[in-house]
Amino acid sequence: METIQQRFTVSFSYPVLFTTHLFDPSNPQLRLFFETFPGGDFRRKILFCVDAGVLTAYPELPLQAAEYFRSLPMEYIPEWVVLPGGEAAKNDPALFDAIVDAVDQFGIDRHSFVAAIGGGAVLDLVGYAAAVSHRGVKHIRIPTTVLSQNDSGVGVKNGINFRGKKNFLGTFAPPVAVFNDFAFLATLDDRDWRSGISEAIKVALIKDKVFFEWIEANAEALARREEAPMHYLIHRCAALHIDHIGGGDPFESGSARPLDFGHWAAHKLEYLTDFRIRHGEAVAIGIALDTYYSELSGRLTGDDAQRVIKVLLKLGFDLFHPALGEDDCAHLLNGLREFQEHLGGRLTITLLDAVGKGVEVHEMDDTLIRQSVNRLRSSHLAWA
Amino acid sequence: METIQQRFTVSFSYPVLFTTHLFDPSNPQLRLFFETFPGGDFRRKILFCVDAGVLTAYPELPLQAAEYFRSLPMEYIPEWVVLPGGEAAKNDPALFDAIVDAVDQFGIDRHSFVAAIGGGAVLDLVGYAAAVSHRGVKHIRIPTTVLSQNDSGVGVKNGINFRGKKNFLGTFAPPVAVFNDFAFLATLDDRDWRSGISEAIKVALIKDKVFFEWIEANAEALARREEAPMHYLIHRCAALHIDHIGGGDPFESGSARPLDFGHWAAHKLEYLTDFRIRHGEAVAIGIALDTYYSELSGRLTGDDAQRVIKVLLKLGFDLFHPALGEDDCAHLLNGLREFQEHLGGRLTITLLDAVGKGVEVHEMDDTLIRQSVNRLRSSHLAWA
Known part of the structure; x- marks a missing residue:
């Protein structure tokens, strides 16, 4: 029939x-x-x-x-x-x-x-x-x-x-x-004010260099809690987010998830800290980690990587958490495996080819992840 | 902004x-x-x-x-x-x-x-x-x-x-x-075999006169549980249902619900009987009720109304339940109010203008509903 x-x-x-x-x-x-x-x-x-x-x-x-x-x-x-x-x-x-x-x-x-x-x-x-x-x-x-x-x-x-x-x-x-x-x-308390900025940095880094440069130029004003730049940042970030959803695959029937840049590590870190760090704080660390990884894997220039780290620091983000490195990064690497499971067995991670240009990769190297964590740890000591 | x-x-x-x-x-x-x-x-x-x-x-x-x-x-x-x-x-x-x-x-x-x-x-x-x-x-x-x-x-x-x-x-x-x-x-037991036929009659009555005539011609064979006509009935009914969903408002953002013909009373009857009668059995009664109502309100000819009743009886449906008339139809009429509430305060009911031709109305008359129930009750005694 x-x-x-x-x-x-x-x-x-x-x-x-x-x-x-x-x-x-x-x-x-x-x-x-x-x-x-x-x-x-x-x-x-x-x-x-x-x-x-x-x-x-x-x-x-x-x-x-x-x-x-x-x-x-x-x-x-x-x-x-x-x-x-x-x-x-x-x-x-x-x-x-x-x-x-x-x-x-x-x-x-x-x-x-x-x-x-x-x-x-x-x-x-x-x-x-x-x-x-x-x-x-x-x-x-x-x-x-x-x-x-x-x-x-x-x-x-x-x-x-x-x-x-x-x-x-x-x-x-x-x-x-x-x-x-x-x-x-x-x-909002200062942590919540700051937290949401990391999603704006994320979307700027993968999609919009001009917006990233605007954030760089306005980082101190944002950190001082000036209202006008925050309103602009929210409007621009919302617009990019809305464009992405409407122009792509709104109900995620496929598997591409470029907006997940910096998020695989962030999700795990929220769990490892029992949600004591805010989502945005975890995303800032996730961005820093994947930025270093993008550099160490030969995609991003050292100068661009430093620009990313610098703007996050200017905004007052803490870019390391001891849970990242625990047990020789075993928990963190386990988080990557879980993320892969969640994606149906085929890993898709967004990294950076340049500021404003995300790129999808389908594998990550455990050794380079450990090196990225080590760099965050030692930089953290230097920043402190 | x-x-x-x-x-x-x-x-x-x-x-x-x-x-x-x-x-x-x-x-x-x-x-x-x-x-x-x-x-x-x-x-x-x-x-x-x-x-x-x-x-x-x-x-x-x-x-x-x-x-x-x-x-x-x-x-x-x-x-x-x-x-x-x-x-x-x-x-x-x-x-x-x-x-x-x-x-x-x-x-x-x-x-x-x-x-x-x-x-x-x-x-x-x-x-x-x-x-x-x-x-x-x-x-x-x-x-x-x-x-x-x-x-x-x-x-x-x-x-x-x-x-x-x-x-x-x-x-x-x-x-x-x-x-x-x-x-x-x-x-399937006989009740379940029969039950589903009422939805086919429903959709034929509101949309497809030729299909209704086919059901009339095949009612005895369907009642005898012949397989070939049942397979055709399922395929045709499914096709009408699928056309309706795909051609209309699949996620029901509006309020028109023509496929609810016969259903306002059926829903209430299922409740009143604590789901002891099957959905399809309740729908058969609901169809009979709204068919008589369509006749009494001057829409459907008496001949057409009798055709509907006849095909339902041939298939072995029981077309009355005492719960319909209880307390001078108070429970049933309450079901109509609930249905109206469910629709956001504006009642929409599908009735029949002819066999194969549904029509939406926005009010129903309590007296005519009571008369329809009485007719079902007395016919029921005659049919028995």
């Missing part, structure tokens, strides 16, 4: 907006979004889920939001779901259940919205719960950290951990909008 | 194949599929999840499959995940965890496959676990019932229940292939 071939394409579209004080009554952005978003003839509700740390720093948010939504033709749910920030959010299945329970209790359907306010982990958790509730209710992201505003928050992935395995459960599910509110950055 | 607009499209494609004895060494279909499926340079594994009822009826399956996969360039996992069939599969979160645990334990990654063999509920559960594990491992469906082969199994939805709420958690996730193996139909 004849085979039937199913074929279809699905279009996705969402804006990433940049603003300050989203719920200020004079800020029109949210209002404009809802006024123009299709489906206004349905009864629509909005449920907020918030990072506890954000709520502590901005306790007035729910009242402001309630006031803001008073004039909008939709039902605002005054009960907010409060979630712990950081990796803990993704480790506790009860938090996933709590969001789904709220979706049920408040009657959030596929025409209604779940908005998440917080850092990357809370966005990942809420995005996942929203994506699988009723096979996907509409999801709005309001990232509050540098890292989530320029990277994870503007993309299409979500996820939680399963029995401690990072992002073991998740989906590719585009939000309906992302609102990057720069006002939230004011209360 | 300038808004960035993300836009992209994602293409999906999968074959629905029709065969008998899939794992017979002389059957080339599975082998051909894997030989031509892209990504053969990755290490690929296949994990099977099976409906316990299917395994009881076909205990030789795992050995046959092991033998079949011996000659294929992929790793066959000999441990099968065995799952209870029917709605129970979707009610127990531990079963979802068991599949995800197996994905973890056996190292199933995004290049590898999870195959599900079973009825609709098992396919829904396994499809969901596969869709969210690693943000989606490749999923193959091998439906074993009439209902799953001609309807749910060839589509893009999956899901499980959450605290007893039907399909509260799920995704839209196309499989990579569907293998409809007719050999599995031989051991």
Whole structure:
């Protein structure tokens, strides 16, 4: 009997907006979004889920939001779901259940919205719960950290951990909008302010030399927490990230993952330190390691490698962690094996051919990795 | 700062194949599929999840499959995940965890496959676990019932229940292939054989008069369990279903759901009877109810309504259940309200303008619903 071939394409579209004080009554952005978003003839509700740390720093948010939504033709749910920030959010299945329970209790359907306010982990958790509730209710992201505003928050992935395995459960599910509110950055601690910059350096190094040079020129200002350059950095990094996703393989049906530059070692390091170092801090170390490796394997010039190290140091990143070298790098090398497993047995790692030019390789040499770690260790002593 | 607009499209494609004895060494279909499926340079594994009822009826399956996969360039996992069939599969979160645990334990990654063999509920559960594990491992469906082969199994939805709420958690996730193996139909009990026919009648009534007339002409043969007409019915119904999904709104971003003809009452009836009547049996009653309603509301001629009732009776469906009329239809009417809630407050129901011609309406009259139920009740007494 004849085979039937199913074929279809699905279009996705969402804006990433940049603003300050989203719920200020004079800020029109949210209002404009809802006024123009299709489906206004349905009864629509909005449920907020918030990072506890954000709520502590901005306790007035729910009242402001309630006031803001008073004039909008939709039902605002005054009960907010409060979630712990950081990796803990993704480790506790009860938090996933709590969001789904709220979706049920408040009657959030596929025409209604779940908005998440917080850092990357809370966005990942809420995005996942929203994506699988009723096979996907509409999801709005309001990232509050540098890292989530320029990277994870503007993309299409979500996820939680399963029995401690990072992002073991998740989906590719585009939000309906992302609102990057720069006002939230004011209360970040220095580590969180700095952390997100490493993803911008990463994407500049593999894709955009001009942006890397801009970061070099603005490293001191960024380290001093000047606002204007940080806003530019977030906008440019988000734009590169969005271009990459939209122009490539958004749901990762293939295996190329150039945005993983510096990440294989970073993932392992987060585990080895039990997530005591931030993702962005681990990525900075991962970038430094793969930069030295790119030099030692004859791809990158010594001068370019030093430029990378220098900009990371100027920004205040610590570029070594003892866990890297433990047991003659056995844990780290094991991380490379795990990464290869994760990729279906065929390793793909992005290295640098030059500043602004990433290149994919399919093997890495253990000896050169050990040498790269040793160089980081001895440089670290010299830098200190 | 300038808004960035993300836009992209994602293409999906999968074959629905029709065969008998899939794992017979002389059957080339599975082998051909894997030989031509892209990504053969990755290490690929296949994990099977099976409906316990299917395994009881076909205990030789795992050995046959092991033998079949011996000659294929992929790793066959000999441990099968065995799952209870029917709605129970979707009610127990531990079963979802068991599949995800197996994905973890056996190292199933995004290049590898999870195959599900079973009825609709098992396919829904396994499809969901596969869709969210690693943000989606490749999923193959091998439906074993009439209902799953001609309807749910060839589509893009999956899901499980959450605290007893039907399909509260799920995704839209196309499989990579569907293998409809007719050999599995031989051991279905009569209720399951018959059940799936109601979805074919449904889709014929709203879309394809010629197919409805074919069903009328073949109703006795189908009731006698002749194989050839059943194979044709499944193929035609699957084709209509696939056309509908691919030509419309596959991930249901809008609100039109013409395939829900007869389903608002069916869903409620399944609940009211604690799932003691099969989905297809409930749909047959739902079709009869909405057919009478279409007549009473002046859309369908009395002759056409009688044709619908007649073909359902010929196939052996029982077209009334006391739960419909309980408390002056209060439960049933409540089901209509719930259905409306589920649709975001704006009711959309498909009725019939003629045989082969569905029409969407946005309100239903309680009195006419009660009259339709009464007619079903009195006809039922006459038919008995």
